[in-house]
Amino acid sequence: MRYLLSLVLLVACIVWGSTASAQPVSPPAVVTGRVVDADGQALPYASVRIDGTVAGAATDSTGRFRFTTRRSERVTLRASMVGYADDTQSVMLAPGDTTSVRFQLSPRDIELNEALVTEAHFTTGTDAQASLSTLEAVTTPGASGDVLRGLQAFPGVAAPGDGAGLFVRGGDVSETQTLLDGAPLAHPYRYESPSGGSFSTVPTFLVDGTQFATGGFSAKYGNALSGVLSIETLDRPQAAQQRINVGLAGVGLRIDQPIVYDALGLRVSGNRSFTGLLFRVNGQNDDFDTVPQGWDGTASLTWDHDRLGQLKAQSFVRKSRLGVQTQEGAFVGRYRTEATNQLHSLHWETSASDWTVESSLSWSRFASERSFGVLDLCPIDRATTLRVDATHRGLPQFERGRWRAGAIVQRRTYEIRGTVPVQPDVLTPGAPTNTFREALTVRRAGGYLDADVPIGPRLTATVGLRADHHSDAGTVADPRAALAMQLGGSTTLRAAWGRYHQFPEPSTLGEHSGPNALGAEQAQHLVLGLQHDRGPWLARIAGYWKPYRDLVVRTGSATFANEGTGHARGADAFLRYGAFLETPISGWISYSLLDAERTQPRDVGSVVQLDDGPAPFDLTHQLSVVGKAEVLPRVYLGGTYRVTSGRPFTPVVDTEPTASDALLPIDGPVGSMRLPPYQRLDMQVSYFWPFGNQQHAIVYAAINNLLDRANATGVNYTADYSNRSLRTTNFRRSFYIGVRVQL
Amino acid sequence: MSRLMHSLLLALLLALWIPLAAAAQPVDSLLTQGISQLTDGVTRGHAPTVQQARALFERASSSDARPALSHYYTALASYRLIDLVDDEDRSDAYMDDAQTHLEAALDHRSGWAEANALLALVYGRKAAGGMISGMRYGSKSNNAIERAREAAPNNPRVLLAQGISLYNTPSMWGGDTDEAIARLQEATNRFANTSPTDPLQPNWGHADAYAWLGIAHANDNRPREARAAFENALDVRPGYGWVQHVLMPELAAAE
Structure with a gap:
């Protein structure tokens, strides 16, 4: 009976199971x-x-x-x-x-994304779409292995001297925002100066790739008037590896260590830079009482989890100092600076459903001491930032559509103490000074929404809107739009328009800087570009128009106002062939034509008047030619030649005596004179020696400024301002050698 | 009572199995059909047939049934197409596609030796793109082979991947032709002694192992051994176009 029951149940279940999977007949x-x-x-x-x-x-x-x-x-x-x-x-x-x-x-390469619709967007990295590989950028002769100096070879970036500053399309160096893994890096330069700094603060060989937009960038980026540089650091180390770098100017060590296979990895690095030996070898030690030197350390721990995504904790500390004999106006003295730059961040990237979300929480602190004559400043800049960016892959019916949304919240505290001369140009010891100490906290919050909208198989529009609020400078809203049209398989036409705002730096908002009533600066970008990319060739040309308004300008000895206007317009061209290590010969030519004017302060004795004239970084023509070739097996020779129109400067045409017998300069028309053209030829030779299993050594030697040009970097005056002479570069012909070993 | 329970359990299992089997059946059918087309297309060196096979595998990968296997075969078809299409951009696209599907297969079946071995071959193809690509993908290829070896050291396709990798890697990066020949020889032995029980499981590579063995011998100036290896490849897979119409004529021309 039990067997019968079992059999019945079995048959019943099979019948049920079969019928359950049956479909109605139609x-x-x-x-x-x-x-x-x-x-x-x-x-x-x-x-x-x-x-x-x-x-x-x-x-x-x-x-x-x-x-x-x-x-x-x-x-x-x-x-x-x-x-x-x-x-x-x-x-x-x-x-x-x-x-x-x-x-x-549509071919996958016209799947339009931010990189494509953003006009004038250059990338470095391992991506096939990258304009240059990171290795290529940093091996550019004359770049000294620095990623920012490498980027100066792109069109649209003015390099008005020997520094690493990125002056984008006539804009000031502060108009380019730098992000490190999404976190804003307020002080991206080492040995900071008004023209940027000498080198990037981010160690080059921690860089995985960069995205560098010189205009028309999307609503994702705010608080930047001219450009955005987004630096991505290396991901989790896949294998244990050590990298040692020894050169005339310093030593460095990087250790990659997986901790949990395929999940958790640690990367630490340390660099000690000391240029004493470099200057001694090249006989250029005389100007420095403290040669540029410093150290940096980084540690990053990256965890890749199946469900949670990637979590990266990163800490970065850099200290640097220098002391140099220099001249500013009529004053000759020692300029000393010491700076500590810290950034600690937590970066989380995860995917859920159709969304990819990237978040970063960062804390940064930049403290420096600078002294020059009676000027003595100790600013401390602290920022805490939370940034979230979410990308939706798009609705199924709009396969190429994509939504992005994000927000940023930042709290920034700026403290400064020190003494400043009553008259900015009078730095002589004994000159009247003001002593001050103050702290200022500002908050910024911003959000954006933008979307790629396919209009046809060849045309995609990106429209976006961002809004930002600043606790002191008010609220702004910026609409932005871009169009990208595929013309054949390898040619893309792009157009972009957008409004861009940037809030004043805290240093201009403080009480010592006058009434606290500054608003955001504004620019518009209108750009049109054409790119052709086929095989080893990449050609790109773009024209742009960028009017400015509400620029913050100095209106007194230490007061500022949103009274500046101006414009920048020009054209950029870029032609690249091949790739370093991939083709026997590689290189590129970039050319920029620029016309930039803006309102500037004109010191007329104790009075400041505002005047319109060529912008300080209005370099009418700039041409860079970079070439690299494998001249013998694994021996690479490269050269970079750069020629640039002279930078405008405002001449002192007269003086006005003060009660203390010091002389106050009287400026002529702003930007009415120019320095001589800048020319520089840098050569580099390297030998790539692979050994063992994926190990190698690179021995490199470079001669910078091979022609030994005494390029002018500014002008000096005698004490009574009666005679003017050119101030020339500290970087005459110099030799450098180093070796990098990867184990 | 226990017999009753046993019967009930069996009945319940059957009841569950039937709809599951019904759901899996179209996937199995697609895979079977695809494997047949893939084998035929690769043998004849006929890209459209392999593309059709790939389309079948891709459809199968949309299902929840056998996702790792479906992605694996999609990747295998794309890997084969790398050499069968005559356009460099399309070859690159197939390399990327193979990598994507193998990563998906490994998402579904972590540590799977077959997928890691094939991934190592795909990375190896990418590494051949230049010195930078070599530096980037060479180590990835090695890592994938190591993972495959840890999981299944005697799998013939793992040995095949090892042999191909050792042969193609420059000696300065650890490549070694003698070692490659040893691995390929070992792979051919393993292939000869392996008979799959499930027709859907990977069962390719025997002829390829002989073909690569022949290539290694030929480039080491051992034409007689190379010819023997190519003959063996044709014994295992009669009419294998790559061997018959490419490798053997090249060998004859070199002789």
Whole structure:
């Protein structure tokens, strides 16, 4: 009986199981159609299927397909083909009906993203889309292995001297915002100076890649008037590795150590820079009482988790100092500076459903001491920043569509104490000074929303809006839009327009700087560019127009106001061939044409008047030619030649005596004179020696400023301002050698 | 009572299995059909057939049934297409596609030796793109082989991947032709003594192992051994176009 019962149950279950999977009998729906490419040509052997199911078919040699299904509902059909972006369509299926669908697939490389629709966007890194590899940028002769100096070779970036400052399209160096793994880096330069600094504060060989936008960038980026440099650091180390760098100017060590296989890794690095030996070898030690020197240390711990995503904790500390004999106006003296730069950040990247979310929480502190004559300043700049960026891959019916949204909250505290001369140009010991000490805290919050909207198979628009609020400078809203059109497989036409705001630096907002009523500075970008990328060739040309308003200008000895206007307009061209280590010969030519004017203070004795004239970094012509070649097996020779129009300066045309017998300069028209053109040729030779399993050594030697040009960096005056002479560079012809070993 | 419980349990299992089997069946059918087309396409060196096979595998990968296997075969078809298409951009796209699907396969089946071995081959192809690519993907290829070796040291396709990698890696980076020949020889022995029980599981590479063995011998100036290896490849896979129409004529021309 029990067996019978079992048998009955078994049969019942099988029957139930079978019937449960049975479908009602009705005529199937038929789906037919064709898959073509952007030019309307048939795509054979593409896959077409009902999304999320196996129902579908492959196209035949004429791009046609046909399949039947018993589904009777609204479904999403997906067509895919390797090398092309998927296309989807929503259709209603009914029993017995025949539904005809036509798919048009676009090559994957015109899947428009931020990098593409952002006009004048240069990238470095390992990505195939990168304008230059990071290795290529830092091996540019004359770049001294520095990533920022490498970026100066891009068009649209003025390099008005020997420093690393990124002056984008006529803008001041402060108008380019630098982000490190999404966290704002308020002080990206070592040995800071009004023209930026000498080197990047971020160690080069921690850099995985960069995105550098010289205009028309998307709503994702705020508080930047001219450019954005986003630096991504290396990800989790995949294998244990040590890298040692020894050169005339310093030593460095990097250790990569996986801790948990395929999940957790630690990377630490330390560098000690000391230029004494370099200057001694080159006989240029005389000007320094403290040669530029410093050290830095970084540690990053990266955890990749299947579900949580990637979590990266990173700490970075850099100390640097120098003391140099220099001249400013009529005063000759020692300029000393010592700075400590710290950044600690937590970066989290995760995906959920159709969203990818990147968040970063960072804390930074920059403290420095600077003295020159009676000027003695000790500013401390602290910032805590939370940034979140979310990207939605887009709705199925808009396969190329993409949404982005994000927000940033920042609290920044600026403390400063010291003494400043009553008259900015009178630095002589004994000159009247003001002593002050103050602290200022500002808060900034911003958010944005933007989307890529496909208008056709070849045209995509990106529209966005961002809004930012500053506790002292008010609220601003910036609409931005860009269009990218694919002209054939390798040519892209881009246009972008946008409004950009930047809040005043805390140093101009404090009580010592006058009434606290400064608002945001504003610029508009209108850019049109064409790019052709085929094989080893990349050509790019762009024209732009950038009007400014509400610029913060000095209106008194230490007062500021939003009374500046100006414009920058010009054209940039870039032609690249090949890639370093990939082709026997590689190199690029970049040319920039610029016309930039802006309001500037003109000191007329004790009075300051505002005047319009050529911007301080209005370099009319700038040409860079970079070439690298493998001259012998694994021996690479490279050279960079740069020629730039002279930088405008405001001449002192007269003086006004003060009660203390010091002389106050009287300026002529702003920017009415120019320094002589800047020329520089740098050469570099390196030998790449691989050994063992993935280990190598690179021995490199460089001669910078081979022509030994005494390039002018400014002007000096005699004590009574009666005679003017050119101040020339500290970087005459110099020799450098070093070796980097990777174990 | 225990017999009753046993029967009930069996009945319940059957009841659950039938709909599951019904759901898996189309995937199995797609995979079976795809494997057949893939084998045929690779043998004839006929890209459209391999592309059709790839389309079948890609459809199968949309299902929840056998996702690792479906992604694996999609990747394998793309890997084969790297050499069958005559356009460099399309070859690159197939390399990327193979990598993407293998990563998906490994997401579904962590540490799977078959997927890691194939991933090592894909990385190896990418490493051949230049010195920077070599530095970037060479170590990834090595890591993938190590993972495969840890999971299945005697798997013939793991040995095949090792052999190909050792042969193609420059000696300054640790490549070694003699070592490569030893691994490929070992792979051919393993292939000869391996008979898969599940027709859907990976069962390719025997002829490839002979072909690569022949290439290694040929470039080491041992034409007789190379010819023997190519003959063996054709014995294992009659009409293998790559061997018959490319490698053997090249060997004959060199002789």
